[in-house]
Amino acid sequence: MIEVRGLNKGAQMDGSPYGVHRNSIAGDAQLTGVTIQARDVQGGVHVYAPPRPVPRQLPPVPGHFINRADDLAALDRLLARHGDQSTATPLIVVNGPAGIGKTTLVSRWLSGRTADFPGGQLYADLRGHTEEGPAAAGEVLGRFLRSLGASSVPADLAEQTAEWRSRSAGTKLAVILDNAFTAAQIRPLLPVGPGSVAVVTSRRRLSGLGLDGADFHRLHGFDAADGVELLALGIGADRVSGELADARRVVDLCAGLPLAVCLASARLASRPRQPVAALAEALAPDADGLAALDVEGEVTVAKALDASYAVLDAEAALLYRRLGQLPLLASFDTLAAAVACARTPRWAAHRLDALVEANLLEVAGPDTYRFHDLVRVHAQGLGAADSGDGSPEVTLRRLCDWLLHTAAAAEQRLTPTHVGLPRDYVHLPDLPVPFTDDPGAVQWLDAHHLDLMAAMREAAVRGWHALAWQLVDATWPFFIRLRHYDLWIEAHDIGLAAARGDGDPRAERRMLTSGANGLNVARRYDEAAARYTEALRAARAAGDARGEGQALLGIGRCHREAGRPGVAGPYLRRAITVWEACGYPRGAALARTVLGEAALAAGRPDQAAGYFSQAWETLVAVNDPHDAARALAFLGRARVLGGDHEAGAARLTEALAVFTASGATHWQGRALEMLGDSAREHGDHHSAVDLLTRALACYELTSPADARRVRGRVDELSSEAEAEAEAEAEAGSGSEAEAEAGSGSDEGADSGGDGEGLARNVP
Structure with missing residues (x-):
């Protein structure tokens, strides 16, 4: 045995x-x-x-989807033009005003073609019309590669693009690129496999994609009959037929935009005794003559949003405003909503249901909700007007503190030897940690890694330096377990700048060595060695023997893995000397392991076995399995x-x-x-x-x-x-x-x- x-x-x-x-x-x-x-x-x-x-990431199609038979048939024809044997990936651009239903149409179309795309259906919101700016190609490629099974993602955009082409070439994929702003956003994200398809949605025409072989489909608003049918789904056919003229007027004021009609329907459904004519008056043009129908649909939808918001109860309205104060989140779960309002998860769950009922939030998955981009803008405007304890800054800090607290709990469970630096909170969360075992902790980090990255970036922009580097440090087990090199390097660049801004030398040394680890595993050996050398100088200046040994180990490992064992040896032996002098046997064992690797590569197995045996015995003794x-x-x-x-x-x-x-x-x-x-x-x-x-x-x-x-x-x-x-x-x-x-x-x-x-x- x-x-x-x-x-x-x-x-x-x-x-x-x-x-x-x-x-x-x-x-x-x-x-x-x-x-x-x-x-x-x-x-x-x-x-x-x-x-x-198999990734099936299409946004859910609402149950009130109406008609669009002609548009669905048009998309079928555009795809059929390419044939089954086409070597070029079909590219279809669906454009039209905001709120017209582009995303819903494309999701409905592709949801009926699941069998055509055995490799999966990928979705990315390119954020072409948000204050935060459009999504970067590397961000989207990283998500796509991880969805296709790549637990490690190259840090370099060119390598990411090459890996995406390699992975997409071998399978049939459908890719939705939603809310695009420019043609340049699209090109790096196109799959290359025969039998795949890319569908772009945009408020703009993106005619430049014609050079890439794109086909275009313009989506128009509902006619009166379809609009009235959609309204009737929400408030009942009897109520519509009893006030048909006013119902048609409401649809007309919604300018044929399905989003606006849905909002109007939800508003009327919440007030079953209110005359439809009253809503028509609320949607009428302002006294200054502003037209209800504008080119992009924002004014029309804004009028409907104002009317829907006005009938929310106080607590649902509070949650709506608070969620609007969190632009860094692409979607929300119940815990995030509870944190934003400093309430319980049960309270948040009930209010989320109310916002979904009012068509102010979309269900994006199990316990996952999101705004339509026009609704987000409306909620942001209302949230920005809050003051006092509910100010946008307070709400954002609550969320960031919750992310830090939960990530730190995962760190304590998964990598307890890494814990050592402080975790400071302005608003200490009073919520249970959402996992009870190691796999649950890893799953939470993976599910929220984009939120954690967004929080790091936002904290850095706002000058919350301690929060920024502590978020990076607490997310350590995510980086070493899942090896997303692109995020690993970006996060530690943020953390290093934040640690220096915070004036915390210990944090600076941690960010240098942890970031250098990321560069090293990404095979950027010289950059990693340079950063370890910075850490070495800083550790010696501070009299930090353990930090000095860590930097020496890192430099030695970089040189060994770069094929320079003769250069690596002195650094590794010096690390052992430093660590044994300060009483850190685990570090000395790690250095002996690297020396053993070098000896093994040099064809000296007996010498290597001596290093490995001593390292193994020490690491068992210090309980590092x-x-x-x-x-x-x-x-x-x-x-x-x-x-x-x-x-x-x-x-x-x-x-x-x-x-x-x-x-x-x-x-x-x-x-x-x-x-x-x-x-x-x-x-x-x-x-x-x-x-x-x-x-x-x-x-x-x-x-x-x-x-x-x-x-x-x-x-x-x-x-x-x-x-x-x-x-x-x-x-x-x-x-x-x-x-x-x-x-x-x-x-x-x-x-x-x-x-x-x-x-x-x-x-």
């Missing part, structure tokens, strides 16, 4: 170098992500990656290369079990790759292909560069394994023929048996 040290003493393995028998992880450990088959494995460790959910498992995996590989194949494979398998239990998908891939290499070197190409294929499945989720590298080796080994199988089959046929002829000898049979045993001694 092999124990899994530092995590779960109940993990049991069989005696084979690659197999995992009985329960691969016992006790109360929870498996997440890619997992090992638990029983009766033959021929290798069997790892299963749960199927990635993840880093102990890393050292153990390297120790196993060193044992294999040193000639002790069976013991080395057992160490690797033990480490793999720890990574599996903790959900460390990238390191599952690393351990599987080392097991695969060990099997190949031992002559077992079949197991090697199996293990490397499973490593590839892990890397597909965490590291595109590693996935490309291992994919080539899998293809090469698969060919070798096929050739080996064919040779064995031919040899078997020859043996049968000889046996039939009576020409086989005992010596030959024994020789053949020994050869097969040597080549395939792994179950």
Whole structure:
């Protein structure tokens, strides 16, 4: 039996170098992500990656969708023009005034074509008409890549674009690019796969996209009959028929805009005894002669919004204004709404329902709500007029403090060794943390990472320096677990500037080293080394021995991974000296692990094993199971290369079990790759292909560069394994023929048996 040290003493393995028998992880450990088959494995460790959910991100189509049959048919015709065999991705631009129903139309059209796009349906709001400005291409590409299963996203826009093209080329996708402002916004985001389609919505015509082969469809407002039918859905056909003339007048004043008609309908439904004529008067043009119908529809909708807001009860109106004070959030959940108003989640849930009923909020998913962009502008205007305890600044700070508090709780759970710097709150949240275990904490960070990034940016703009760097620091487990390099680097650039603005030298050193880690894993080694060098100077000036060791380790690791082991060694040995002098054995063990990696790469497995063994023992002693498992995996590989194949494979398998239990998908891939290499070197190409294929499945989720590298080796080994199988089959046929002829000898049979045993001694 092999124990899994530092995590779960109940993990049991069989005696084979690659197999995992009985329960691969016992006790109360929870498996997440890619997992090992638990029983009766033959021929290798069997790892299963749960199927990635196909992204279906279309905005929900409201139940009051009316007509649009001609528009739907027009979109069908535009798509059919390209045919099934077209190599160019169809690009369709749907334009029209604000509130005309462009997004709803496109969502309804594509929702009926799910089977045509097995790769998924992606959605992005490009924010073309918001005060915050349009969405950057990198922001959208990052979301798209993550939706398609890329847990790590390159930091460079050119690399992101290349990765997007690679991923979209192999599948049929539908992509909605909503609220576009310019053609330049669109071009980097277009999928390239045959059978895909991109649909753009915009208030502008975007005629420049004609050069890209775009087809255009102009969406017009409802006619009187459709408008009256939509109104009747909300207030009842009897009420409409009883006041038909006034109903038609309301529709006319709504200028055929479905959003305005829906708002009017909700207003009337909330007051069943109010004459329809009263609403018509409220929607009439102002005394100064301002026309109800304007080019973009804002005035028409604003009149309807004013009328809808006027009949909200005081508490629903409060929530409406407070949500308008949070432009950094693209959507809201119940907890965010509760925080904005300093109320309970139950209170917020009831008021959210009231705003949905009034058509002032859209349901975007389970416990997820959002504004139409025109409604957001209206709510922002009302929220900006609040003062005192409900001022926009107070509301925004409440939300940011809640994000910091919840992220800090996730940090404490997931990376307790990282905790050490203060967390300061102006408004300490009085709400429960929305998770109770490690997977829940990771899921919350992933679901709210765009909110956290927006809060960092907003805090920096407002000069809330301590809040900005503390948000960055508390989000650390998100960066190291999910490896979104683009966000990792951006966040720590924000954090570094904020720490310097705050005049906090400890925070500055943390931002330097944590940000350098992001640059290093993104393979920007020289930039990372430069930032570690800044941290080194700052730590020495402050007499911070632990910080000095961290910077030395970082510099050494950068040089080793950049292929300069001779330069790396002195930094790593100095880190060990500094850390042992100040009593930080964990740091010294981490440096020894990197020294061991360098020795292993230089072909000195025995020396490497010494480093890894000492590091592993220390990390187990200080209860750092993840880093102990890393050292153990390297120790196993060193044992294999040193000639002790069976013991080395057992160490690797033990480490793999720890990574599996903790959900460390990238390191599952690393351990599987080392097991695969060990099997190949031992002559077992079949197991090697199996293990490397499973490593590839892990890397597909965490590291595109590693996935490309291992994919080539899998293809090469698969060919070798096929050739080996064919040779064995031919040899078997020859043996049968000889046996039939009576020409086989005992010596030959024994020789053949020994050869097969040597080549395939792994179950």
